[in-house]
Structures are given as C-alpha cells and as structure tokens.
Amino acid sequence: MEIIIIGASFAGVSCGLRARQLYPKAKITLIEKNQVLGFIPSGFLLYITGRVSTLEEAVFIKQDVLKKAEIEVRLDESLTNCYPDQHRIETTKGSYTYDRLVLAYGSAQESQILQVDDLSETETLPLVYKDFPSAKRLAEKVPAAKTISIIGAGQAGMEAASAFVQLGKQVELFETMDYPLFKYFDQSFLAPFLVTLKETKHLHLHCNTSVKTITQENGFHLETNTQTQASDLVLTTVNVHPKENPFYQIFESHSDYTLKTDAYLETSQTDVFAVGDLIQIPALALKEQLYMPLINNAIRSGHIAAENLEQKRKPFKGGLRTVGTHLFGWYLASTGLLEAEAFSYPGKIATKSCTLNAHLFDEAVIHCKITFDQETREVLGVQLLSKENCLEKINTAALAIETRRTLEELAQKDYFFQPIYTPAFDVLNHLGLGSDSDES
The missing domain is CATH 3.50.50.60 (FAD/NAD(P)-binding domain)
Structure with missing residues (x-):
C-alpha cells in the first residue's frame, strides 16, 4: 500500500507514525510545504521568551525520527492538484500516484475580512x-x-x-x-x-x-x-481557518471550507482522508459538529485516520475544546460547555462555582466553575483559574465529561492527598458536592 500524506505538522506526522506501526510494508511519504519540519505554532513565543535558543529548536519532531520509521519526508513542496478518480496528485515538484491519500495541510491565521x-x-x-x-x-x-x-x-x-x-x-x-x-x-x-x-x-x-x-x-x-x-x-492572531484551494471543488465541504468527512475521516472521494485543522469534529458536550483547530484534536484525528486506511474500523469520537495556558501570572484552563453556550445545548443546564485554597498551607486559591445538565446532572463543562498551576486538573474534568459522569460521581472521585501540593479535598470533588454559588 502506498500512502501519501499532505502536511507534516501534528496531524500528518501522527498519521504517518501510526500508519507505520499498522502497515509495516507500506510505503509512506510525507509532503510538507515548509522548509522546516514540525515547527510548533507557538514556537515564536518560546523563542522570544527564552524557552528555546533558536527558532529551529521549536519543533515537535526531528527528521531522523521519521527516517528511522522509514517514512520519506519531502520538504518545500506543495500540493497543487488532486485527481481522486486516477488516485493521483500533482505538487510543485512532480506527480505521484497513491493507494491512500491523507490531507493534513492545516490552517491559515490570516484575517478573512481585514x-x-x-x-x-x-x-x-x-x-x-x-x-x-x-x-x-x-x-x-x-x-x-x-x-x-x-x-x-x-x-x-x-x-x-x-x-x-x-x-x-x-x-x-x-x-x-x-x-x-x-x-x-x-x-x-x-x-x-x-x-x-x-x-x-x-x-x-x-x-x-x-x-x-x-x-x-x-x-x-x-x-x-x-x-x-x-x-x-x-x-x-485571529481565528485560524482552512485555506480555500482550487481543488476544493473536488471534495464536499462546509461553508467554512472545512472538508466533509464520514465518521472514519474519509472525504467524499474514496481513499482520500482529511484530518486536523481541515475538518469539523463531533463536539462531545453539544452532540454536534464544530471546528476545533486544537493540536490534541489534530494528533488524535491523525491516529484514527491511520487506523482506517486499510478498512474502516474506528470512528473518530471528537473532542471537547480542552485548553490550558498561563497568562499575566494566571493559569487558565477550560473544557466542554460554557454557560454562555446554553442556547446550543438541547436540554437545560445549571452551574456551580466555588473558590478554594490551592494547597492546604497556602493562601493561593483556585476559582472553579462547572456546567452540568440540570436533569441528569451529567458534567458538561469546567473552567479553572488560579495563580497556582492547576492545568492538569482540566484533563480529569475532560475525562469526566467524555465518560458522562454526574456531579455525585465526581464528588466520589479518588484523589491523592499531600499537604504541600494539594488541599484536603480536591476542587473537583468539591464541585460535585455543592458550591459557594449555585445557579440554575
């Protein structure tokens, strides 16, 4: 099987590496328009703040890793046309045939109205x-x-x-x-x-x-x-979006230029898959399709596309828009549904909020808010804000939403206690029991 992947960022690379694990005899080629492989989108900020000494260091993958996996990498080469009926593509440097094609060339950050x-x-x-x-x-x-x-x-x-x-x-x-x-x-x-x-x-x-x-x-x-x-x-730094390309007319697409795919990430053209920032994905908290151009979604979609190249066996379940960052001395994290998005939810929602000490012997606090289904009490969204690093907690919250846990189940979630690093009762436990501010 000959697999060609267009785009060597997170989605494309993850697809290629997973495909190599699954199909050891396949020929896998990654085609990337840039001259530098695996540049991190926030690499510029890492550089100017001294986290890396050169921009070239701000990458998530090295070419020798792909070479060791016997994946051919072709840099400084762009897709110019696609002929799915012939299983053939054209690039700025040549023409290729494929058995399976994966489109993973990402998104643009330019304003569409400016x-x-x-x-x-x-x-x-x-x-x-x-x-x-x-x-x-x-x-x-x-x-x-x-x-x-x-x-x-x-x-x-x-x-x-x-x-x-x-x-x-x-x-x-x-x-x-x-x-x-x-x-x-x-x-x-x-x-x-x-x-x-x-x-x-x-x-x-x-x-x-x-x-x-x-x-x-x-x-x-x-x-x-x-x-x-x-x-x-x-x-x-406006919202990223897929670029409109001449061959988009070949594929069914949404109004925002994202490519339509089935649950297995195959496009409207047989044997052509799309991943990462090119597609909309199921929003688990809302039960609808949304555009979520996040790196974790890109990586997971790349893995799932690889699973389905030979035969369709694993649907992509989607994501929750889970984010975490550190800004102006504050740690901020969020996952799932906001109260402001209640109009998009088919049922009625309620919220609980609280402020707790981050550690047992520390005055620093964590501000927390949880959104849940008023009838079933299933967790739908969590927001965290603190001067202390609380980012990892958002992954637990995301798992609770994905597995449809209720507030009562969250209250009984097992957490370790260490007085230097944790409060006596974790903030997510506390949200499950009640809060300082309960709202309908």
Missing part, C-alpha cells in the same frame, strides 16, 4: 507567526519595536500579548467581542483575571473594537471602528 493597504508592499510583512518563515521575519522585527498591536484576543493573541509585555513592549490588543478568551470562558468567571489585565502596565485592551484596515507609512496605522492607532509592529 484589508491590508498596498498588498505589493506588505506581502512580506510579519503579520502572523504560525509558520516558520513568518515567525523568523517577525523575530527580526521585534527587538526594534516599542509598540506592538495585536488583532485578536483569543488564546494565541493573549499569549503573544503576555510575552511582549514581559519584554517591556507597549501592547495594544484589539478584540471584537466584549472580553478576551470568550470561546473558552464565561465573562463573569474571568473577573479576577480581567482586573489584572486592567492593572497591567504596557497593556491596553480594546474590546468591542474591529480593525478595518492596516496601512504602512512611518510604521503601521490601524483603522478601527472607533479610532486610528499607530504602532511599530502589527500581528494578527
């Missing part, structure tokens, strides 16, 4: 940092910049803002919604964190503000719905 004035001059400007070439250009510009404007206050935008403030840059952060991180947290829950943002020097958050155009003349000028903002540097 106008950049004079494209000929701004084509090479560092407006994003998701891929290696963009990150390299941006890294060259940052040292000289005193003011940096960021468009989009989701996780990527907030992480960039936090990093730039650490470097002493003046950051102007623009968000069209009422508050940052709106996809992952309810606004009222973020109250302590939002106070920190207001008090943070060198950070100015512009909510309910849409950036219309960017022009470059003696720096950058952003025109919004309320003002014009001058800045030394601009980057966009």
